Amino acid sequence: MTRLRFALSGILAALAGIASGHLVAALLNPSASPVLAIGSTVIDLTPTPVKEWAIAHFGTSDKLILQGSVFIVTLVLAGVAGILSQRRRAVGVGLVALLVVLAGAAALSRPTATALDLVPAAVTLVVGVVTLLFLLRQADDTIPRETAGTSRRGFLLGAGGITVGALLVGIGGQLMIGARTVASIALPKPKSPAEALPTGLETTVKGISPLQTPTATFYRVDTNLAVPQVDLDRWSLEIDGMVENPFTLTFAELSAMPLIERDITMTCVSNEVGGGYVGAARWLGVRLMDVLDRAGLRGRPDQVLSTAVDGFTISTPLSAIQDGRDAMIAIGMNGTSLTDTHGFPARLITPGLYGFVGATKWLTKLTLTTYAADQSYWTKRQWATDAPIKTSARIDTPAPLSTIPAGKTAIGGVAWAQHRGVAKVQVRIDDGDWQETRLGPDVGIDYWRQWYLPWDAKPGLHRLSVRAVDREGAVQTSKRATPFPSGSSGIQEIVVTVS
Numbered sequence: 001m002t003r004l005r006f007a008l009s010g011i012l013a014a015l016a017g018i019a020s021g022h023l024v025a026a027l028l029n030p031s032a033s034p035v036l037a038i039g040s041t042v043i044d045l046t047p048t049p050v051k052e053w054a055i056a057h058f059g060t061s062d063k064l065i066l067q068g069s070v071f072i073v074t075l076v077l078a079g080v081a082g083i084l085s086q087r088r089r090a091v092g093v094g095l096v097a098l099l100v101v102l103a104g105a106a107a108l109s110r111p112t113a114t115a116l117d118l119v120p121a122a123v124t125l126v127v128g129v130v131t132l133l134f135l136l137r138q139a140d141d142t143i144p145r146e147t148a149g150t151s152r153r154g155f156l157l158g159a160g161g162i163t164v165g166a167l168l169v170g171i172g173g174q175l176m177i178g179a180r181t182v183a184s185i186a187l188p189k190p191k192s193p194a195e196a197l198p199t200g201l202e203t204t205v206k207g208i209s210p211l212q213t214p215t216a217t218f219y220r221v222d223t224n225l226a227v228p229q230v231d232l233d234r235w236s237l238e239i240d241g242m243v244e245n246p247f248t249l250t251f252a253e254l255s256a257m258p259l260i261e262r263d264i265t266m267t268c269v270s271n272e273v274g275g276g277y278v279g280a281a282r283w284l285g286v287r288l289m290d291v292l293d294r295a296g297l298r299g300r301p302d303q304v305l306s307t308a309v310d311g312f313t314i315s316t317p318l319s320a321i322q323d324g325r326d327a328m329i330a331i332g333m334n335g336t337s338l339t340d341t342h343g344f345p346a347r348l349i350t351p352g353l354y355g356f357v358g359a360t361k362w363l364t365k366l367t368l369t370t371y372a373a374d375q376s377y378w379t380k381r382q383w384a385t386d387a388p389i390k391t392s393a394r395i396d397t398p399a400p401l402s403t404i405p406a407g408k409t410a411i412g413g414v415a416w417a418q419h420r421g422v423a424k425v426q427v428r429i430d431d432g433d434w435q436e437t438r439l440g441p442d443v444g445i446d447y448w449r450q451w452y453l454p455w456d457a458k459p460g461l462h463r464l465s466v467r468a469v470d471r472e473g474a475v476q477t478s479k480r481a482t483p484f485p486s487g488s489s490g491i492q493e494i495v496v497t498v499s
Helices: 002-028 034-045 048-084 089-108 115-139 148-179 251-256 288-295 318-322
Strands: 236-241 247-250 259-267 278-287 303-308 313-317 328-333 347-349 363-369 392-397 407-416 422-429 449-457 460-470 492-498
Touching: 002 034, 002 048, 002 089, 002 115, 002 148, 034 048, 034 089, 034 115, 048 089, 048 115, 089 115, 115 148, 236 288, 247 251, 247 288, 251 328, 259 328, 259 347, 278 288, 278 407, 288 318, 288 328, 288 363, 303 318, 313 318, 392 460, 392 492, 407 422, 407 460, 422 449
Parallel strands: 236 363
Antiparallel strands: 236 247, 259 278, 278 328, 303 313, 303 363, 328 347, 392 407, 407 449, 422 460, 460 492
């Protein structure tokens, strides 16, 4: 039992320290929280195949699982520190201090870190060590007391109080971080508005994705464990690099420029065939070329290196911005300003390119440069530099492995071929011929198409396949490819049971 008390001493000391550091980070900079700082560093150091495996198996829960793993490993090491303290107190305390120092170093290693980001680690260190020394004294049976029961009772009371306190402090910090959301702001009317969105097939085909993805359910894939919170009054957008006239825009200046409104479907490169990392929204923003024209190009740049407020970078081929597509610096989404989750106050949207090369969130800087001179976060990790979105179709209904009643029903879903447009969607039932489906409204070449096929379903096990054909006549490839390095490909096939 004595060893258990020492192990619990280390664990509870770590809990108290982490909770205190998390609360202080909530007040200063959430990303400097010890667990979040270490988690972010782990993300950066994780090999690409492991990241893809995590996204494929855990989806949007990958960050939660990572944080949980870091937390558990920390507690295990803290428990070891407590046990070591039974014989040599300095060794146990030193191990706890080392863990905190690593967290502080992780916080300082972030691209935009300041000395202030060391404060949460410092608080964690002080609270953790003081708590550990207090609990070690209560756990030590060699210290003279009236009875052994008094020793155990004192330890239990101290441990219980610290546990409750750590939970309250940690939850308080998390609630503070979660409460720091941006309020929607009024945006100017676009000079070039989009046409009214037509009625989608979701009103007639049950289970199909809506024509416009609600902001609340629009996918989110990024490397951030804590969503950046941007102060609009302090935010600015800097344009520099290989330009004749470097300049900086405030949000008021950016939003005062001529705005365009466009319906654009975005896709994440991590999206597997038939996956959900794709969404369609109405975006409001400034043409990227309007901003670059004002700066004036100098020399022969071939990429726009965009930087987020947290230092994260993305490379976008300059040729893709100059070819006439509606690449924009977006400030609005689905009729309101951007949410913090989706990049408030400004982000890039580049039709036809996967997000990792054209959709920087929390944008704060645009640098005209070359691929030879600068590499972004993903290009350093060997992802493609030019990644056009591949033509793909997805079955939304019926759901894979579901059981449906026999009789008249519908097979339906969405298809996309951004910047080329969807001309046809075809479905094959079992080993039959490919059948053309009925298409939903056409919102443009940069937007997805809903589709459905009426089906008189017969009892039994059936295999359903779908593919799209773009407006250039190219049929969606059946060749299987993983997301790395330039996006997945292949034909989605699902199995359903008709009863």
